[in-house]
Amino acid sequence: MPLWKRLCNAYRECSFTDNRQNIMGKIITVAGATGNIGTRLVRALAGQGATVRTLVRESTKAEARTGLERLGAQIVPVDMNNAAVLVASLEGSEGVVSTLSGLRDVIVDMQSKLLDAAVAAKVPRFIASDFACDFTRLDDGENRNFDLRREFNQRLDKAPIAGTSIFNGGFADMLLSGHGPFFDIANRRVQYWESPDQAMDFTTMDNVAHYTALAALDPSAPRALRIAGDVVSARDMAAFATEISGVEFSLFRLGTADELARRIRDARAADPESENEVFPVFQQMQYMHNMFSGRAKMLHLDNVRYASMRWTTLRDLLAESDGLKGLSGR
Numbered sequence: 001m002p003l004w005k006r007l008c009n010a011y012r013e014c015s016f017t018d019n020r021q022n023i024m025g026k027i028i029t030v031a032g033a034t035g036n037i038g039t040r041l042v043r044a045l046a047g048q049g050a051t052v053r054t055l056v057r058e059s060t061k062a063e064a065r066t067g068l069e070r071l072g073a074q075i076v077p078v079d080m081n082n083a084a085v086l087v088a089s090l091e092g093s094e095g096v097v098s099t100l101s102g103l104r105d106v107i108v109d110m111q112s113k114l115l116d117a118a119v120a121a122k123v124p125r126f127i128a129s130d131f132a133c134d135f136t137r138l139d140d141g142e143n144r145n146f147d148l149r150r151e152f153n154q155r156l157d158k159a160p161i162a163g164t165s166i167f168n169g170g171f172a173d174m175l176l177s178g179h180g181p182f183f184d185i186a187n188r189r190v191q192y193w194e195s196p197d198q199a200m201d202f203t204t205m206d207n208v209a210h211y212t213a214l215a216a217l218d219p220s221a222p223r224a225l226r227i228a229g230d231v232v233s234a235r236d237m238a239a240f241a242t243e244i245s246g247v248e249f250s251l252f253r254l255g256t257a258d259e260l261a262r263r264i265r266d267a268r269a270a271d272p273e274s275e276n277e278v279f280p281v282f283q284q285m286q287y288m289h290n291m292f293s294g295r296a297k298m299l300h301l302d303n304v305r306y307a308s309m310r311w312t313t314l315r316d317l318l319a320e321s322d323g324l325k326g327l328s329g330r
Helices: 003-011 036-047 062-070 083-090 104-120 144-158 172-176 205-216 234-245 257-270 272-276 281-292 314-319
Strands: 027-031 051-056 074-077 095-098 125-127 162-167 189-193 200-203 224-226 230-232 250-255
Touching: 027 036, 036 051, 036 062, 036 205, 051 062, 062 074, 083 104, 095 104, 095 205, 104 125, 104 144, 125 205, 144 162, 144 281, 162 205, 172 200, 172 314, 189 234, 189 257, 189 281, 200 205, 230 234, 230 314, 234 250, 234 314, 250 257, 257 272, 257 281, 272 281
Parallel strands: 027 051, 027 095, 051 074, 095 125, 125 162, 162 224, 189 250
Antiparallel strands: 200 230
8 A cells, every 4th residue: 555545544533623823934835836836825825824835936927926926925946957956946845735737747756856856955844746546556657646745645655754645526606617517607508528416526716725825834734635525416416407507407327438439539539739838638537537436536525634624515516506596597
């Protein structure tokens, strides 16, 4: 059994009570702070009273830097290829959180440089940019982006630093964004593969950021933390959409999980250049296969570890959707 699974099992019953007095002044360094999760994380850390140090490229635009400064962050321009500068930028940090996004050059290579610098700077904890389904349950080849994260985590396991991975299922915010087959609002239906009753884990980006901030400030955070703001099926989604919109949403089966797997293979073979994209069509389909097949379903959740967490359910999120509200009047 991999180290992260053994440690996760050992900490499964552990609980942690937030203590703001012990947080004030702690420095947490964030890499990738201008991204979607990164910006939310900076806000959450500052809200907890931490000192937030953000690593940005020299080329980062002034407006992005200003936005982070308004959240209370310290801006530290760095060249990730300059080891000495990178180490100096991390000194004094209680933890480093990576929210970097990309392919091998980022997830494996750049994160490895950040990890090496954190070790050299004697930082106690490193939180990897894993924020996804529970890819510890998947085999190599089932999801390209997860393979890269698993490869980096093998390096993290060997490093003399406490590591933490946070698994949150899918981002609930993406359900109505056009990514994935879930909501077809134009045709008043929820689409699915295999079974409409397969339970799936979803968490909003704000919930992920808040939980990550608490984990970064938690000296006893375990190797893996698994969370879900809600656990729902396609059938649940259709019921929520019907209730909120006042219009009947039906279920529409796109095919079996095996048929989806064949489509993934065909899509990769038809467009080899898409391997150079972060979210090509085949990658999006791999996420769907992981979720609808149940392969990446989390077997337990660590939602109760932090008492201050207030979880946003999928129904609550959908109730605020302009795409669903008022459908009956169209």
